Every structure is written in structure tokens, then in C-alpha cells.
Amino acid sequence: MRVLTHCCAGLLAASLLVAGSPAAFANPSDHSRSVVPDSGNGNRQEVRFATYNASLNRSAPGELLRDLGTPGNAQARAVAEVIQINRPDVVLLNEFDYVPGNRAADLFDENYLRVGQNGKAPLEYPYVYTAPSNTGVPSGFDLNNDGSVGGADDALGFGAFEGQYGMVVYSKYPIETDSVRTFRNFLWKDMPGALLPDNPATDAQGDWYSTDELAVLPLSSKSHWDVPVSIGGRTIHVLASHPTPPVFDGPEDRNGRRNSDEIRFWSDYVTGGDVASYIYDDAGAPGGLRRGERFVVMGDQNSDPRDGDSLPDSIGRLLGNRLIQDPLPTSEGATEASALQGGANADHRSDPAQDTADFEDREGGNLRVDYVLPSRSLRVTGSGVFWPRAGMPGSDLTGIVPFPTSDHRLVHVDVTLNGVRQR
Numbered sequence: 001m002r003v004l005t006h007c008c009a010g011l012l013a014a015s016l017l018v019a020g021s022p023a024a025f026a027n028p029s030d031h032s033r034s035v036v037p038d039s040g041n042g043n044r045q046e047v048r049f050a051t052y053n054a055s056l057n058r059s060a061p062g063e064l065l066r067d068l069g070t071p072g073n074a075q076a077r078a079v080a081e082v083i084q085i086n087r088p089d090v091v092l093l094n095e096f097d098y099v100p101g102n103r104a105a106d107l108f109d110e111n112y113l114r115v116g117q118n119g120k121a122p123l124e125y126p127y128v129y130t131a132p133s134n135t136g137v138p139s140g141f142d143l144n145n146d147g148s149v150g151g152a153d154d155a156l157g158f159g160a161f162e163g164q165y166g167m168v169v170y171s172k173y174p175i176e177t178d179s180v181r182t183f184r185n186f187l188w189k190d191m192p193g194a195l196l197p198d199n200p201a202t203d204a205q206g207d208w209y210s211t212d213e214l215a216v217l218p219l220s221s222k223s224h225w226d227v228p229v230s231i232g233g234r235t236i237h238v239l240a241s242h243p244t245p246p247v248f249d250g251p252e253d254r255n256g257r258r259n260s261d262e263i264r265f266w267s268d269y270v271t272g273g274d275v276a277s278y279i280y281d282d283a284g285a286p287g288g289l290r291r292g293e294r295f296v297v298m299g300d301q302n303s304d305p306r307d308g309d310s311l312p313d314s315i316g317r318l319l320g321n322r323l324i325q326d327p328l329p330t331s332e333g334a335t336e337a338s339a340l341q342g343g344a345n346a347d348h349r350s351d352p353a354q355d356t357a358d359f360e361d362r363e364g365g366n367l368r369v370d371y372v373l374p375s376r377s378l379r380v381t382g383s384g385v386f387w388p389r390a391g392m393p394g395s396d397l398t399g400i401v402p403f404p405t406s407d408h409r410l411v412h413v414d415v416t417l418n419g420v421r422q423r
């Protein structure tokens with residue numbers, strides 16, 4: 001199943017869940033990342049960041065709420081087990097339908113993450129952030145130029161209903177809710193050099209979208225969020241998004257072009273200064289990150305560095321930003337799957353060990369699309385993709401079509417912070 005990924009932007013809708021102690025670790029692998037006394041000032045703290053396109057999207061409004069309302073949904077249980085095995089401190093879930101009032105996000109926490117799945121230790125995330133998505137919001141225009149107005153393809157972001165394919169951040173550390181910035185409403189046309197698509201049937205250039213359409217069309221197919229997380233007195237900006245897949249369009253490549261610019265947004269944002277001066281958030285505040293801020297770009301970017309259908313250099317521009325480091329997470333399962341599944345995988349140029357999604361293999365093949373990219377100011381101590389080889393523990397959770405969890409795999413990166421305040 002090639003699941004679409006389009007996501008959101010929006011109102012500040014973080015909620016503080018049950019105020020359990022973030023330090024109440026319940027698993028040996030958690031202890032390995034707990035506070036360690038440092039020889040100098042303060043302490044050393046290891047923090048695991050993860051991104052996971054969990055495919056917890058449904059085909060109609062209300063369905064996810066119903067599935068998460070009880071602890072018995074098989075897919076949600078398997079997704080929670082994957083998270084409990086990997087035990088991230090901060091995790092972004094893509095393809096998680098947004099329900100106003102954070103209801104779906106809260107139910108997944110309460111009925112799944114806080115319940116030990118299949119013998120795994122429960123997880124407590126006292127902090128969660130989610131917000132509305134552009135997916136499924138009617139634009140009022142014929143954005144796909146098929147002669148009629150309405151439906152998933154004419155929405156501000158592809159989606160059958162408002163909030164479909166949304167996203168959510170769970171954190172063991174406090175989210176600085178008052179400082180969250182969202183970029184759901186930033187207009188695509190306001191990005192300098194925007195790759196606006198062309199209608200090949202007309203002489204005019206860059207005219208796939210009319211002036212009236214460009215006046216309402218956001219850059220973000222879902223949303224772009226800057227979610228600051230406070231860890232021992234240090235702030236790390238979690239930069240979350242889910243650019244549109246670069247497919248499901250025509251020769252004009254409107255989705256490929258939007259995908260590329262959605263990724264470029266974060267490169268400009270972390271560069272800051274004049275490069276980011278065109279950016280404005282949903283509250284009207286201009287600009288990008290200040291120099292020296294720590295950050296982690298996370299999410300399903302729907303772009304492989306060398307394979308697949310995204311525009312050349314889409315993810316490459318982000319990976320090549322001198323402020324960003326790429327820990328190159330890998331798994332043994334991805335290498336095995338590429339060889340076993342063959343087809344398009346045989347012609348791929350990217351190292352199959354870095355693939356993070358198991359897509360169809362006739363034309364597309366498996367790709368690296370899910371990323372955790374820390375700022376160079378953070379010290380990386382580990383990384384990985386949760387994709388066990390067939391028959392190994394956990395392989396029943398990744399599986400093959402039809403997937404028990406998702407066609408994507410959880411990606412994690414560990415960083416060490418020095419000189420943090422003891423909690």
C-alpha cells in the first residue's frame with residue numbers, strides 16, 4: 001500500500017497529558033539514556049528522537065477515534081509495540097488523523113502507549129502536541145484541473161476529510177507550548193523562486209494555478225511545525241512536517257514541485273537571517289531560527305536522495321545544508337527486503353540499507369523517505385531504522401503486504417547533551 005502523506009499546520013493545540021514524572025523510566029533501555037553525571041559542569045543527557053509514519057490514518061472522519069477508543073485495535077497495538085521497543089524520548093508520528101481537541105492523540109496515548117503491548121514496557125509521554133492540517137480542507141478551486149471542484153485532490157492538501165494524514169508529537173520532556181510556531185497558512189507563492197507548476201497546454205509560464213488559486217494555496221500540504229522541547233534547560237526545536245508525495249499528478253508535476261519546496265522550507269528556516277526573511281508563521285511573526293539554535297528536522301519527507309520520483313536535489317538540498325548532519329541510519333532488514341523483493345530495487349542507486357519504506361516494487365521500489373536530521377551543534381551517538389530481518393524479533397511487526405503496522409519504518413537518532421541541569 002502506497003499510503004499518501006499530506007499534513008498540516010495550524011493552531012497551537014498542545015495539551016498537557018497526565019502530569020507523570022518524565023523521569024519515571026520503566027525499561028532498561030531507558031536507563032541507558034538517563035542522566036549521567038559529567039566531570040565538568042552539569043550532567044550528560046542522552047535523548048532519542050524518532051520519526052514514524054504510523055499509517056494511523058483512516059478513510060472517513062471518526063474512524064480513527066472509534067479504533068482508538070478501545071485498547072483492542074490490532075494495528076494500533078502493533079504500532080504502539082514498535083514504539084515501546086524503540087522507546088524514543090521524542091517521537092513524531094506522521095499519518096495520524098487530526099481530531100479537534102487532540103482526542104485521537106490522547107486516546108492513542110491512554111489506550112495504547114501507556115499499555116504494555118505483547119510484554120513490552122508501557123511508555124509515558126506527559127507532553128503531546130498536535131494541530132490542524134491542510135489535508136481535506138476544501139480550497140473552493142479546481143486545483144487538479146480536471147474540470148470540477150471538490151474532492152481530495154482539490155483540497156488545500158490531499159485528503160478525503162479535514163485532518164486526514166495529520167501528525168502528532170509525543171515527548172517525555174516539556175514542550176514550550178507558548179513558543180510553538182506553525183506554518184500551515186504560509187502561501188506557496190510567497191516563497192522566492194517557488195517551483196510553481198506550468199500548464200503545458202498554454203503558452204504562459206508557471207500558470208497551472210490561477211492568481212486566485214495562488215492567493216489561497218499554502219506551501220504546506222499538511223503543516224510545518226517548530227515545536228521547541230525543553231531538555232534540562234536546553235531548547236531543541238523539533239521541526240516537523242510531511243511533504244506531499246511527488247506522485248499522483250501529471251506532466252506538470254505539481255506534487256513533485258510542492259514536495260521539493262516543502263522540504264526546502266526547513267533548509268531556509270534553519271539557515272535563518274536574510275535567507276528566511278520571506279517566512280511568516282500563522283501568528284504573523286517573520287523569519288526563521290536564530291543563529292546557534294539547536295534543532296532536529298523530523299518527518300516523512302517523501303524524497304529519496306537518489307531514487308524515486310521526487311525532483312533532483314529535493315532532499316539533497318536539506319542534507320547538504322551545512323547546519324545539518326545526516327547520521328545515515330540503516331537496518332539489516334531493508335537490505336534483505338531490497339534483495340528479496342527485486343524489481344525496481346535492483347536499479348536503485350541509494351544504499352538499500354538506508355531505505356525506510358517498503359513500497360511497491362514494480363515501478364517504485366523501497367525508498368529512504370523518513371528522516372531525523374539533527375543540527376551540527378548536537379552530538380550524535382547512535383541511529384537506526386527499525387526493520388528487523390525476516391524471522392528476527394520484531395519482524396512480525398514490520399512484516400510484508402498487508403503490513404501489520406505501516407509501509408514505513410521507525411527511524412531514530414540518539415544525541416547527547418552536555419551540561420544539562422539535573423531534574
Ligand SMILES: [Ca+2]
Nearest residue numbers: 142146148154
Ligand atoms: Ca478538480
Ligand SMILES: [Ca+2]
Nearest residue numbers: 199202203204
Ligand atoms: Ca503554460
Ligand SMILES: [Ca+2]
Nearest residue numbers: 358359360361
Ligand atoms: Ca517493496
Ligand SMILES: [Ca+2]
Nearest residue numbers: 348355366367
Ligand atoms: Ca531503495
